Amino acid sequence: MPLFVLLSLYIFVIGLVFGSFLNVLIARLPRELSVVYPPSSCPQCGHRIRFYHNIPLIGFILLKGRCRDCGGKISVKYPLVELLTGVMFLLVFLKFGISLYTLKYFVFVFLLLGAGLTDVFTAADPEFECGIIPDTYTLGGAVVGVLFSFVTYPGITSSLIGAAAGFLSLWVPAFLYKKFRRQEGMGGGDIKLMMMIGAFLGYIPVYFIVFGSAIIGSLLGLPLVILKKDKNYMIPFGLFIAVAAVVYIFFEAQIMNLMLPERL
Numbered sequence: 701m702p703l704f705v706l707l708s709l710y711i712f713v714i715g716l717v718f719g720s721f722l723n724v725l726i727a728r729l730p731r732e733l734s735v736v737y738p739p740s741s742c743p744q745c746g747h748r749i750r751f752y753h754n755i756p757l758i759g760f761i762l763l764k765g766r767c768r769d770c771g772g773k774i775s776v777k778y779p780l781v782e783l784l785t786g787v788m789f790l791l792v793f794l795k796f797g798i799s800l801y802t803l804k805y806f807v808f809v810f811l812l813l814g815a816g817l818t819d820v821f822t823a824a825d826p827e828f829e830c831g832i833i834p835d836t837y838t839l840g841g842a843v844v845g846v847l848f849s850f851v852t853y854p855g856i857t858s859s860l861i862g863a864a865a866g867f868l869s870l871w872v873p874a875f876l877y878k879k880f881r882r883q884e885g886m887g888g889g890d891i892k893l894m895m896m897i898g899a900f901l902g903y904i905p906v907y908f909i910v911f912g913s914a915i916i917g918s919l920l921g922l923p924l925v926i927l928k929k930d931k932n933y934m935i936p937f938g939l940f941i942a943v944a945a946v947v948y949i950f951f952e953a954q955i956m957n958l959m960l961p962e963r964l
Contacts, residue, residue: 715789833889845899866898
């Protein structure tokens with residue numbers, strides 16, 4: 701088997717492992733619980749999950765989607781999150797190869813997945829009033845993005861300007877909306893997520909990602925509002941922002957040519 705295929709398989713498996721950890725973050729960070737202790741357990745019967753049943757994807761298949769102790773159904777979201785993370789890591793590797801940028805975008809994609817999926821899952825959970833994007837992803841991610849900018853594009857100046865531009869791009873309309881409509885129009889987590897994205901990518905991509913997330917939100921969010929029959933329903937917008945940022949990562953050249961055609 702060629703070395704490149706083996707390396708790609710290895711990256712995919714690493715992604716699955718990080719996807720398994722992401723499931724822990726999604727479940728615990730919004731509830732302000734430790735992500736280290738206690739060990740993973742069945743949410744229905746409380747029995748600790750055996751280590752060989754915690755193997756990403758394989759554990760779910762071996763258990764046939766049910767807890768070994770109580771027979772309770774295991775949500776399919778767990779293997780899907782693992783698979784999605786594995787695929788995203790693989791795609792990053794295939795695009796950027798063996799480079800520092802691959803490491804940077806591994807971290808960036810992981811944070812985007814965490815923010816977007818946590819927002820969606822908490823929005824769908826009756827325990828929460830609306831979607832939540834923990835500061836661990838956004839504020840912590842912004843710091844990491846700035847640190848990467850010392851050794852990778854876009855550079856420290858663009859990174860800092862990007863963080864400010866990302867924050868203001870949603871804070872200003874949210875402030876105006878609240879001032880004139882007397883109600884929240886954008887969650888603080890979404891605003892900080894854009895700040896994190898600006899820190900990683902610089903200020904120019906902020907414009908596309910805000911515009912792209914608005915389009916995606918209109919296409920997917922409006923039908924959700926109609927189904928909910930609630931015009932004030934708080935759409936988990938963090939997922940749309942994350943999707944737009946991922947699109948930018950993989951199609952940066954094409955998007956930049958559309959935004960700045962004079963560069964051709």
